[in-house]
Amino acid sequence: MKGETDMASEEKAEQTEEAGEKANPSTLKIIIISVLLTVIIGGGLVAGTYYFVSNMNPPQAAAGTGGDETGDGEEGEELADSKPSAPPQYFSLDPKFVISFRNQRNARFMQFSIEVMTRNKDVIANLEKHMPVIRSSLLMLFGNQEYEEMVTRQGKEKLLKDVVTEINTVLKKVTGDDDPESSVEAAYFTSFVIQ
Structure with a gap:
């Protein structure tokens, strides 16, 4: 009997080893498939989030936060109307401007392009x-213009605003068109020297 018991336990041990060998490949496959699915789903979520975030329009996203959304659509129309209708175009006011300042002791000059x-x-x-x-x-x-104003950033910024106002006033006089779209929006220094 003892021999039979030993044989039975040996058979069981062999079956357990075979089952273990068979279980290992299937367990390994399940682990690999689980990891791959996790990576694919995670990658899909990251890619989807990136796609939607990168394609959001910042002005609309900012305007849509913090308000009630039960309006009749007029706000959206106003936002669409406030968007620039065309790309910016630049025009140089050549040649450069040279200005002399009145000063009792020193001659001061300013040369700049706009x-x-x-x-x-x-x-x-x-x-x-x-x-x-x-x-x-x-x-x-x-x-x-005064020299003391032109050496400060605020003085230069004010001058640029005055340039826009002056040009738009002249354009309105000579063309008779006071439509805001028929005006200059901004002015920029492209070179600036003061001494």
């Missing part, structure tokens, strides 16, 4: 057509 920005190509044509009037008006504006 470019203006608009989104309407007709404004560029009007700038070219009426350049003598625009330059004359700007020279009058520049002649009233």
Whole structure:
């Protein structure tokens, strides 16, 4: 009997080893498939999140937060209307401007170039057509500047705002068009030297 018991236990041990060998490949397959599915799903979530975040329009996303969304759509129309309708176009007011400052002790000069920005190509044509009037008006504006103001950032920024206002005033006078889209939006220094 003892021999039979030993044989039975040996058979059971062999079956257990075979079952273990058979279980290992199937367990290994399950682990590999689980890991692959986790990686694929995780990658899909990351890619999907990146796609949607990168394609969001920041002004609309910011405007849509913190308000009630039961409106009749008028706000969305206003946002669409406030978007620039065309890409910016730049026009250089050449040649450079040279201004002398009145000072009792020292002669002071300022030399600079300005470019203006608009989104309407007709404004560029009007700038070219009426350049003598625009330059004359700007020279009058520049002649009233003080050296102490022009050495500060605030003074330069104010001058650029005044340039935009002056050009738009001249354009309105010579063209008779007071439509905001037929105006200059901004002015920029492209070179600036003061001494």
